Amino acid sequence: xxxxxxxxxxxxxxxxxxxxxxxxxxxxxxxxxxxxxxxxxxxxxxxxxxxxxxxxxxxxxxxxxxxxxxxxxxxxxxxxxxxxxxxxxxxxxxxxxxxxxxxxxxxxxxxxxxxxxxxxxxxxxxxxxxxxxxxxxxxxxxxxxxxxxxxxxxxxxxxxxxxxxxxxxxxxxxxxxxxxxxxxxxxxxxxxxxxxxxxxxxxxxxxxxxxxxxxxxxxxxxxxxxxxxxxxxxxxxxxxxxxxxxxxxxxxxxxxxxxxxxxxxxxxxxxxxxxxxxxxxxxxxxxxxxxxxxxxxxxxxxxxxxxxxxxxxxxxxxxxxxxxxxxxxxxxxxxxxxxxxxxxxxxxxxxxxxxxxxxxxxxxxxxxxxxxxxxxxxxxxxxxxxxxxxxxxxxxxxxxxxxxxxxxxxxxxxxxxxxxxxxxxxxxxxxxxxxxxxxxxxxxxxxxxxxxxxxxxxxxxxxxxxxxxxxxxxxxxxxxxxxxxxxxxxxxxxxxxxxxxxxxxxxxxxxxxxxxxxxxxxxxxxxxxxxxxxxxxxxxxxxxxxxxxxxxxxxxxxxxxxxxxxxxxxxxxxxxxxxxxxxxxxxxxxxxxxxxxxxxxxxxxxxxxxxxxxxxxxxxxxxxxxxxxxxxxxxxxxxxxxxxxxxxxxxxxxxxxxxxxxxxxxxxxxxxxxxxxxxxxxxxxxxxxxxxxxxxxxxxxxxxxxxxxxxxxxxxxxxxxxxxxxxxxxxxxxxxxxxxxxxxxxxxxxxxxxxxxxxxxxxxxxxxxxxxxxxxxxxxxxxxxxxxxxxxxxxxxxxxxxxxxxxxxxxxxxxxxxxx
Amino acid sequence: xxxxxxxxxxxxxxxxxxxxxxxxxxxxxxxxxxxxxxxxxxxxxxxxxxxxxxxxxxxxxxxxxxxxxxxxxxxxxxxxxxxxxxxxxxxxxxxxxxxxxxxxxxxxxxxxxxxxxxxxxxxxxxxxxxxxxxxxxxxxxxxxxxxxx
Numbered sequence: 001x002x003x004x005x006x007x008x009x010x011x012x013x014x015x016x017x018x019x020x021x022x023x024x025x026x027x028x029x030x031x032x033x034x035x036x037x038x039x040x041x042x043x044x045x046x047x048x049x050x051x052x053x054x055x056x057x058x059x060x061x062x063x064x065x066x067x068x069x070x071x072x073x074x075x076x077x078x079x080x081x082x083x084x085x086x087x088x089x090x091x092x093x094x095x096x097x098x099x100x101x102x103x104x105x106x107x108x109x110x111x112x113x114x115x116x117x118x119x120x121x122x123x124x125x126x127x128x129x130x131x132x133x134x135x136x137x138x139x140x141x142x143x144x145x146x147x148x149x150x151x152x153x154x155x156x157x158x159x160x161x162x163x164x165x166x167x168x169x170x171x172x173x174x175x176x177x178x179x180x181x182x183x184x185x186x187x188x189x190x191x192x193x194x195x196x197x198x199x200x201x202x203x204x205x206x207x208x209x210x211x212x213x214x215x216x217x218x219x220x221x222x223x224x225x226x227x228x229x230x231x232x233x234x235x236x237x238x239x240x241x242x243x244x245x246x247x248x249x250x251x252x253x254x255x256x257x258x259x260x261x262x263x264x265x266x267x268x269x270x271x272x273x274x275x276x277x278x279x280x281x282x283x284x285x286x287x288x289x290x291x292x293x294x295x296x297x298x299x300x301x302x303x304x305x306x307x308x309x310x311x312x313x314x315x316x317x318x319x320x321x322x323x324x325x326x327x328x329x330x331x332x333x334x335x336x337x338x339x340x341x342x343x344x345x346x347x348x349x350x351x352x353x354x355x356x357x358x359x360x361x362x363x364x365x366x367x368x369x370x371x372x373x374x375x376x377x378x379x380x381x382x383x384x385x386x387x388x389x390x391x392x393x394x395x396x397x398x399x400x401x402x403x404x405x406x407x408x409x410x411x412x413x414x415x416x417x418x419x420x421x422x423x424x425x426x427x428x429x430x431x432x433x434x435x436x437x438x439x440x441x442x443x444x445x446x447x448x449x450x451x452x453x454x455x456x457x458x459x460x461x462x463x464x465x466x467x468x469x470x471x472x473x474x475x476x477x478x479x480x481x482x483x484x485x486x487x488x489x490x491x492x493x494x495x496x497x498x499x500x501x502x503x504x505x506x507x508x509x510x511x512x513x514x515x516x517x518x519x520x521x522x523x524x525x526x527x528x529x530x531x532x533x534x535x536x537x538x539x540x541x542x543x544x545x546x547x548x549x550x551x552x553x554x555x556x557x558x559x560x561x562x563x564x565x566x567x568x569x570x571x572x573x574x575x576x577x578x579x580x581x582x583x584x585x586x587x588x589x590x591x592x593x594x595x596x597x598x599x600x601x602x603x604x605x606x607x608x609x610x611x612x613x614x615x616x617x618x619x620x621x622x623x624x625x626x627x628x629x630x631x632x633x634x635x636x637x638x639x640x641x642x643x644x645x646x647x648x649x650x651x652x653x654x655x656x657x658x659x660x661x662x663x664x665x666x667x668x669x670x671x672x673x674x675x676x677x678x679x680x681x682x683x684x685x686x687x688x689x690x691x692x693x694x695x696x697x698x699x700x701x702x703x704x705x706x707x708x709x710x711x712x713x714x715x716x717x718x719x720x721x722x723x724x725x726x727x728x729x730x731x732x733x734x735x736x737x738x739x740x741x742x743x744x745x746x747x748x749x750x751x752x753x754x755x756x757x758x759x760x761x762x763x764x765x766x767x768x769x770x771x772x773x774x775x776x777x778x779x780x781x782x783x784x785x786x787x788x789x790x791x792x793x794x795x796x797x798x799x800x801x802x803x804x805x806x807x808x809x810x811x812x813x814x815x816x817x818x819x820x
Numbered sequence: 821x822x823x824x825x826x827x828x829x830x831x832x833x834x835x836x837x838x839x840x841x842x843x844x845x846x847x848x849x850x851x852x853x854x855x856x857x858x859x860x861x862x863x864x865x866x867x868x869x870x871x872x873x874x875x876x877x878x879x880x881x882x883x884x885x886x887x888x889x890x891x892x893x894x895x896x897x898x899x900x901x902x903x904x905x906x907x908x909x910x911x912x913x914x915x916x917x918x919x920x921x922x923x924x925x926x927x928x929x930x931x932x933x934x935x936x937x938x939x940x941x942x943x944x945x946x947x948x949x950x951x952x953x954x955x956x957x958x959x960x961x962x963x964x965x966x967x968x969x
Binding site: 052054055056114115134135290293294723725726727729730732 | 903904905906931932933934935937938943
């Protein structure tokens, strides 16, 4: 592995920001002292196991929990019938018809996907709970199954939710610019009949889990979980459980990966809350791997139909239009937000001015989808990258040159896209150059010949992606104008305690992103101490008073929302420290310098107070302080609110996210002509996420995202049979790449600080799509020398590549070029 | 999953047919049968222990003869329920004279639902193949016995 030098940083930074200091989290994690949800134990707790539907679609005729309750050590059960009495259906984000979907913690009357929880059983041991679940008798009447989203709106399609009147959850038309003009100006129109983005997820090492306690005196639940977006979980759970949000205390410390998959565990958490109250004991649930695969958090599968691209003869891209068909699975747990999130990156990295997307989302008898690393933008960016490569191949243009011709240029930044989003900064061409250099693109022709001599086909591919971070939640109103969400927020507190300890609390729920370390770096630089002097409380507790409606760790926003909240609170604390020191040392606040853990008179270095003295004065020795110190608490709380307006809902126009990181990936693949097996022989990922607080942490996330992407491109797929049975429900059939599968990854970086954020940072870590795009691109390039197949699927295992080698005409038939 | 094949017997079609259409004979063909009960001439139930890896999966099956064209064709459907698994199966047998013997084309569509189904076809296919082979071997044996009188 190698790393290119970071280019010149344009913003001033403190001593620690920009340095890969030792991570605060690592000691406890490396010593096995982390506290994950399955590590938590309580006296007399019961273990929960869910009875799950073997059918993808069936009516529940009867449930008999009697045989389970007869077993010694079984504490109790919960059925959908009980849930329907004790709770209301979860709030639906969708406008009608999706708004009419009724979703409960357990199946009520009907099951809609194989693996759906039907009954919860609680017992003295995990094993007994599992055994007891096996003897619960559920009588089903199977119903016809809908697996293919393309058939969801057929007259004869089975209907999942009768209340919704069909399988449509949401549809909307996005149109910006003047498509008629674009196609009239075009020299060529490239048409692609169908593209398919496959269903997978960025599987976390740790499955979902929780330990829930109910306090009968205060009627409050404490939910120790690995849910990564407690703010969202609370607003889903509270109304359903008919309780105020302060009755739900969310606690987490270490989380073993999230990637968006752990946002939508609220149904299971409600079931646990009901059980803890019913059985008067803490209940613990750790999800099994097969259960996770069968029922939690798949990424959105999406089809693109009737793609038409208006192009000038020189490769200038004018516009495109298409129909997008999204498969949400059986329930709308975070959906249909995927129907708008993609619009954050509408033109991709390109200067398309005219875009129309007719978006439709349907429900099928598959596991519900949820955000997944690169949520919804990954699918759309895959479309734009596929368009680029297909247009390039059809018009015989160089894939590099057509990208450079159409990339938005650095001097156009901040750049307003056709739909009103503002790309803050970046240098896409430079990133591409670095990536190509890293993979030795100038030697590809010679390597192609060498590979050919060995019976291999060699191809070079490029994947250009944007990681849009810090959502403006008002975009949800494109989906449902009645929603009262907008903007975003995050909270941090920073205090100076009696013995001079600097203590930080965050509203976020880190899952390995090193929040403790980077928060300490920002605080240390702001108040003038070492990062070792800063204690950042591990994890999340919604009772810490550092919690707001959008608190959590998701959607590439900690470096912006989380660290800006930290910066704001640290600025407030520093101001108070200067004012207090000024009073004590007889000067003005401007005359105080904070550095080295001391508050010092600028004009007299001998006049200084250690931070410990400041903490002691306010907290324990405050008699006689003058009135102007009344508001000094040395305990600062700051809520960061990104500068957003509410977009134009009717025109679907406005700024949807605050920052845009760039990832340009490039790879070289070799394909075995006999088997279709793809080997990545060279790989480079170039990342530009603005100011990097901790380069090593950034690079770690780039590596992880790349592994997820390569897995999705070649091995990982949630494949269902016609009966709605998931055939890849374990790590035997669902192959997540391990170290030996991964090619050596070369990384490069530049820094284009965001002009919109206090630290110049941008959200990052979701650039995994770049890997899918560049592997698809490279496969198509390699196949150009063997029949010229067109890659139309995001997932290309050996058998699919082999088919493309055998019958390239079949894939080429979906592409048509017309001259105008 | 769909499995099919052809099996030749050294016996006339009537002998094969008699075995296939005698529920008590059929019970003897199925491996792992622990209990077999005839409801009527078209419906039977059985408790079967299917070998699966290190353990066995006990299933309660109900069988129904769905089509019958004497000594030429029969169709049978079966539905089984067990812990963590639901299995349904549609089978068809077509008999034709083959010299002095009989040629039988057979086909089965086996659907495995639930946790066991989630194991994937790579694991289940060999198990199904093994079970089918055992059934056919037992059938051959019973046909020979019946033909021998």
